[in-house]
Amino acid sequence: MSRLPLEGIRIADFTQVVQGPYATMQMAMMGAEVIKIETASRHPGETRTQGPFVRNNISKKSITLDLKDPRGVEVAKKLVKVSDLVVENFGTGVIERLGLGYEDLKKVKPDVIMLCSTGLGRRGPYRHAIGYYAEVANFSGLSYLTGYKDGRPGQVAGIWADHLTGMLIVFAVLAALRHHRRTGQGQYIEMCMAENVIAALPERFLDYTVNGRKQPPIENRDLSMAPHGVYKCDGFDKWVAIAVGSEEEWAAFCQATGHPEWAEDPRFADALSRWNNQDELDKLVTEWTLQRTNYEAMHTLQAAGVAAGPSLNSEGLVNDPHLIERGRFVPMGIVEGNPYTHVAQPWHMSGAPEPNYSRAPDLGEHNNEVLRDLLGLSEAEIASLTQEGVLV
Amino acid sequence: MAESALSGLKVVELGDFIAAPYCTKLMADLGAEVIKIEPPAGDSARRYGPFPNDEPHPEKSLLFAYLNTSKKGITLDVKTPLGRKALKELLKDADVLVEANPPRVMEELGLDYNSIKGINPELIVTSITAFGQTGPYRDYKATELVSFHIGGLGYGTPGEIEEPDTHPPLKAAGHQGNFQAGITAASSTMCALFAREFSGEGQHIDVSIQEPLLSAIASDIIAHTNRNETPTRIAALALRVPGRKPFIAKDGYVTLTMVQDHFWESLKGVLGHPEWTELDIFNERESRRDNMDALYPLVEEWTQQYTMEELYQKLQVEGHIPSSPVHAVEDVVNHPHFVERGTFVDMEHPQIGEFKSPGPAYRFTETPWDASSPAPSLGQHNEEVLCGKLGYSKDDVARMRQMGVI
Numbered sequence: 149m150s151r152l153p154l155e156g157i158r159i160a161d162f163t164q165v166v167q168g169p170y171a172t173m174q175m176a177m178m179g180a181e182v183i184k185i186e187t188a189s190r191h192p193g194e195t196r197t198q199g200p201f202v203r204n205n206i207s208k209k210s211i212t213l214d215l216k217d218p219r220g221v222e223v224a225k226k227l228v229k230v231s232d233l234v235v236e237n238f239g240t241g242v243i244e245r246l247g248l249g250y251e252d253l254k255k256v257k258p259d260v261i262m263l264c265s266t267g268l269g270r271r272g273p274y275r276h277a278i279g280y281y282a283e284v285a286n287f288s289g290l291s292y293l294t295g296y297k298d299g300r301p302g303q304v305a306g307i308w309a310d311h312l313t314g315m316l317i318v319f320a321v322l323a324a325l326r327h328h329r330r331t332g333q334g335q336y337i338e339m340c341m342a343e344n345v346i347a348a349l350p351e352r353f354l355d356y357t358v359n360g361r362k363q364p365p366i367e368n369r370d371l372s373m374a375p376h377g378v379y380k381c382d383g384f385d386k387w388v389a390i391a392v393g394s395e396e397e398w399a400a401f402c403q404a405t406g407h408p409e410w411a412e413d414p415r416f417a418d419a420l421s422r423w424n425n426q427d428e429l430d431k432l433v434t435e436w437t438l439q440r441t442n443y444e445a446m447h448t449l450q451a452a453g454v455a456a457g458p459s460l461n462s463e464g465l466v467n468d469p470h471l472i473e474r475g476r477f478v479p480m481g482i483v484e485g486n487p488y489t490h491v492a493q494p495w496h497m498s499g500a501p502e503p504n505y506s507r508a509p510d511l512g513e514h515n516n517e518v519l520r521d522l523l524g525l526s527e528a529e530i531a532s533l534t535q536e537g538v539l540v
Numbered sequence: 541m542a543e544s545a546l547s548g549l550k551v552v553e554l555g556d557f558i559a560a561p562y563c564t565k566l567m568a569d570l571g572a573e574v575i576k577i578e579p580p581a582g583d584s585a586r587r588y589g590p591f592p593n594d595e596p597h598p599e600k601s602l603l604f605a606y607l608n609t610s611k612k613g614i615t616l617d618v619k620t621p622l623g624r625k626a627l628k629e630l631l632k633d634a635d636v637l638v639e640a641n642p643p644r645v646m647e648e649l650g651l652d653y654n655s656i657k658g659i660n661p662e663l664i665v666t667s668i669t670a671f672g673q674t675g676p677y678r679d680y681k682a683t684e685l686v687s688f689h690i691g692g693l694g695y696g697t698p699g700e701i702e703e704p705d706t707h708p709p710l711k712a713a714g715h716q717g718n719f720q721a722g723i724t725a726a727s728s729t730m731c732a733l734f735a736r737e738f739s740g741e742g743q744h745i746d747v748s749i750q751e752p753l754l755s756a757i758a759s760d761i762i763a764h765t766n767r768n769e770t771p772t773r774i775a776a777l778a779l780r781v782p783g784r785k786p787f788i789a790k791d792g793y794v795t796l797t798m799v800q801d802h803f804w805e806s807l808k809g810v811l812g813h814p815e816w817t818e819l820d821i822f823n824e825r826e827s828r829r830d831n832m833d834a835l836y837p838l839v840e841e842w843t844q845q846y847t848m849e850e851l852y853q854k855l856q857v858e859g860h861i862p863s864s865p866v867h868a869v870e871d872v873v874n875h876p877h878f879v880e881r882g883t884f885v886d887m888e889h890p891q892i893g894e895f896k897s898p899g900p901a902y903r904f905t906e907t908p909w910d911a912s913s914p915a916p917s918l919g920q921h922n923e924e925v926l927c928g929k930l931g932y933s934k935d936d937v938a939r940m941r942q943m944g945v946i
Contacts, residue, residue: 153735178731203758263902274877277856282784282795283864289872291786293713295698300786301793301866302698304712306756312716313901315723315752316566320902322730323545323570327907329737331543335906343883344901346872348719354602355590356869357884357896363869368685368711371589376685378694378708385774387708389689391682446680455670455681457690459709462764462771465692465754470677476754477765489765491758494751495728496672498653499743500735 152179153500157325160227161185161208162236162243166281166307167265167341169204170314171321172235176207177493177503183209183231183518185224188511188540202483202508206490210509211518212539215246219538224248225256226523232328233321234262240275250336259334261324265317267309269340284309288342293352295365302365312348313341374422375401375429378459379437381445387459388437388445395419397454404452405436478505515539544571545907549733551636553577553611554618554627557584558684558715559668559749560640561607562722563729567636568610569900569911575630575925576611577618580944582918583608592892598918599891605915606897609887613916614925615946618649622945627651629930632660636729640668644679653744663742664732666725672748682749687717691753696760699785700775709773720756721749785836786866787843793866794843794851798835801825803861810859811842889914922946 157180161172169184176182184205211227213220225248228234234253236243243249243264253260267284268274277283282303285291290309295302320337328334346353351371352363370376370391378389392401395418402411410416410432415425422429437445442458449456458464466477466489478490493503519525525533533539549572553564561576561583568574576583585604592600617623631637637656639646646652646667653665667673670682688694693716694709701707725747732743754761763769786793798807804825808817816822816838821831828835843851848865855863867875873884873896885899900909926932926946940946 151735151738153731155738157734174727200759203762268877269881272877272881274852274856277852277864278860279862279864280797283862286786286793286795286864286866287872289867289869290713291866292868294710296707296710299698299707300788302710303784304698304716305693305696305760306753307759308693308712308716308756311752311756312720312723315720315727316901318727319566319723319730320904322727322734324904324907326549326730326733327543327545327547330547333906335904337905338903340881340883340901342878343881343899346878346883346898347901348716349714350606350898351588351590351603352714352869353873353884353898354606354895357873358592358602358892359590359594365713368708370683370685373683376683378685378689378710380705380708385704385772387689387695389686389694389711391685393683450677450680453681455683455686457680457682457686459689459694460692461695461773462692462757462760464695465757465761466765468690470671470675471750471754474672474675474748474751476751477761483766486766489762491755491761492751494724494747494755496746497728497732497735497743498746499732499739499741 150501152504153497154178154180157181157233158231159183159233159235160224160231162234162238162248164237166200166204166310167314168235168237168317170311171317172208173204173206174315174318174493177505179504181209182207183211183227183514184509185215185227186210186212186511187214188212202488203490205508206480207504207506208509209514209518210511211515212512214538214540215248217538218247219533219536221247223519223523223533223538225253227518228253228260229257230522232261232325234260235317235321236262237265239278240266240270257334259328259332261321261328261334263317263321263324263337263339265313265339265341267341269343270338281307281309284341284345288345289352290345290349293349293363293365297365297367309341309345313339313344316344369426372419372423374419374426375433377430377433379430379434381437381442382440383442386442388442389457389459390433390445390449391455393455398422400452401449401454404448404454407432407436480505480507483507512539543907544910545904546570546572549573549636550634551575551638552630552634553638555638555640555668557588558607558718559721559725560638561585562719563638563666563668563725564611565607565609566723566726569909570907571910574611575921576608576613576916577616577627578613578918580615580617580946586918597891602892602895605887605889605892608915609911610913611916612921612925613919614922615919617945618651620945622940622943624649624651626926626930628656628659630925631656631663633929634660634663635733637663637665638668638725638729639665642679643667643669643673657742661741662736664729664736664745665742666729666745666747668721668725668747668749670749672751673746684715684718685711687749688712688753691717691750692757692760693717693753696757696771696773699773701773702775704774717749717753720752721747724752787840789843789851789865790845790847792848794848794855794863795866796855796861796863798839798861799825799828804828806859806861810854810861885911887911887914891917919946
């Protein structure tokens with residue numbers, strides 16, 4: 149009970165931006181020792197803000213190494229040698245140019261486990277494409293399918309492709325580590341964000357590959373359920389999502405809304421009729437939701453056994469009693485002059501202590517600890533590396 | 541045969557539809573032995589489709605076939621004492637139970653973690669539910685639509701809008717929240733396996749489908765809790781953010797990034813340095829953000845003259861500018877990049893025949909992903925598992941079938 153699940157596992161973390169850092173942060177919260185290799189000159193002025201940096205890098209250690217300098221590369225290799233996992237998400241070809249590719253690392257650690265993740269992967273004619281979550285979502289079909297029918301393609305909120313992939317990285321490297329524990333064998337894992345997005349949209353791709361049907365955006369609708377939508381409520385820009393699946397739920401819905409006559413209406417008498425007459429049905433549902441707050445609508449319908457919930461913005465989320473009671477918001481002191489609240493690890497374990505919620509490291513905060521205590525460099529060596537600008 | 545990454549890992553799945561089956565598919569395709577338990581009526585994905593030629597058939601759901609590769613399938617009505625007994629016998633020898641039933645139902649059946657941990661103290665139980673095992677909404681229902689919106693991702697999807705009254709917040713296509721919950725369950729289960737190496741004990745993992753979604757919208761939450769800013773979807777009220785609205789191309793849409801100075805400089809060259817690019821209002825990163833409304837149509841006049849592929853060549857290959865065509869599903873499946881990568885794999889299924897399916901997101905050099913063993917038909921492995929593993933006789937199995945237990 150006193151030990152976190154991944155204690156004793158060390159990760160050499162060459163990742164940046166969102167997907168890689170989100171992945172290694174999950175493991176840091178689970179107790180792994182994550183050593184983030186940074187270079188101050190790479191993102192001048194962009195590091196350490198609360199948003200992009202801190203929220204994906206808590207509980208890690210930070211060292212600064214100039215990886216364009218061979219001495220920096222040597223230190224990085226020493227770190228790899230004593231690490232269980234290596235994770236990187238540079239653009240295709242970058243890590244190899246730095247002399248830290250899989251083949252290079254195998255020479256210093258034959259059983260190294262290395263995962264490399266990029267938007268479109270390390271193979272294929274477009275492997276050099278650069279981009280962020282939007283480019284990945286566009287290239288893999290998610291954006292086209294996520295928009296208003298009368299508008300341009302949309303973007304899923306929340307840098308979605310990065311989070312989807314970050315979470316899969318955790319599974320992949322831990323599976324490889326389990327194999328290593330059993331056989332002593334390391335390996336290389338190539339991860340492709342776009343393929344991860346595709347793998348999470350099988351119903352739309354399979355309908356095309358098997359039935360040849362082109363796939364339009366369907367907004368909030370479902371392929372079979374109705375009513376199935378997001379309806380306007382009382383209050384400024386307040387909405388409730390409602391999904392009615394079975395006949396039993398439909399009957400409960402009509403009772404709960406005080407409209408038993410809907411159940412008798414031939415336009416809505418069975419699932420197919422409801423689906424075909426959705427536009428009219430949605431108008432009636434909206435008349436009901438407009439009279440109540442999003443929470444009143446949720447509680448009334450849920451009490452009757454119908455799936456419903458508000459479409460929450462950030463203010464709604466942090467004030468939601470369920471999320472508060474489940475301890476989703478972790479206060480972590482002052483960061484850059486403002487109080488910082490971390491969003492908790494998205495699972496709870498009965499047999500482990502609280503996840504490690506320690507503040508994100510300052511740039512190069514652990515240079516001495518890692519280089520001297522872990523890698524065994526002498527004070528003189530560290531001083532000379534510092535003087536010659538390798539630790540920046 | 542070579543070891544797979546998860547060789548020897550014994551997993552029992554008591555799930556339904558997407559989240560739990562995707563979790564155990566991830567494990568099964570890396571070599572875990574997964575026994576999937578379905579109620580006698582079958583997993584609901586068998587009824588969801590899509591189906592070949594749109595003909596519903598419980599053995600031909602493409603979604604089910606995709607989500608349940610590499611597993612063994614048995615039917616068991618765990619609402620009957622006999623069904624529960626067989627389940628408990630299976631759990632004696634299992635490493636992991638992945639289940640996705642309402643917490644109250646598991647308690648009523650005596651199958652909640654506290655009731656079953658005595659059977660096998662090393663067992664890891666991973667529960668995936670709409671709202672988790674605790675909290676005031678514990679017993680509430682959700683579908684993907686409800687989860688996506690109450691998880692906070694719907695509100696900002698599909699981006700800033702002009703007419704909020706007629707354009708509700710949107711769900712992302714498909715079942716993103718359920719898939720991410722499945723991935724989260726697989727990752728956290730791996731953590732528990734490492735914990736067991738030291739403790740020798742299993743534990744209960746609580747995955748709420750809402751919470752991985754919440755985790756992905758941390759940027760907005762932090763803006764609110766730390767700076768008291770509430771990001772809005774309403775364009776007129778929005779804080780100034782760089783436009784990610786796609787530009788019209790000759791045959792579709794593209795996105796491109798032009799806020800950062802080096803990308804802007806590069807874009808000027810790609811555009812051929814028209815005079816307007818030298819206007820003061822576009823000079824600085826901040827001023828480009830502030831004048832996006834003026835900049836946007838000028839760039840679009842240019843993008844409209846080219847196809848998505850031509851723009852990819854100009855922007856990415858020549859300009860090194862983050863940019864992408866907005867692909868429809870058919871563009872993705874037939875794209876040379878994905879064709880060369882083998883993104884879509886050929887599957888062979890006894891009832892469906894051959895079909896092309898999304899493959900894995902990763903390639904392991906030593907322990908390859910393998911989904912060549914097709915999803916089980918309903919109750920396909922009843923005898924193999926009940927007789928072979930649990931020691932029931934063939935007569936017992938026949939009787940259990942008659943009783944409606946399997």
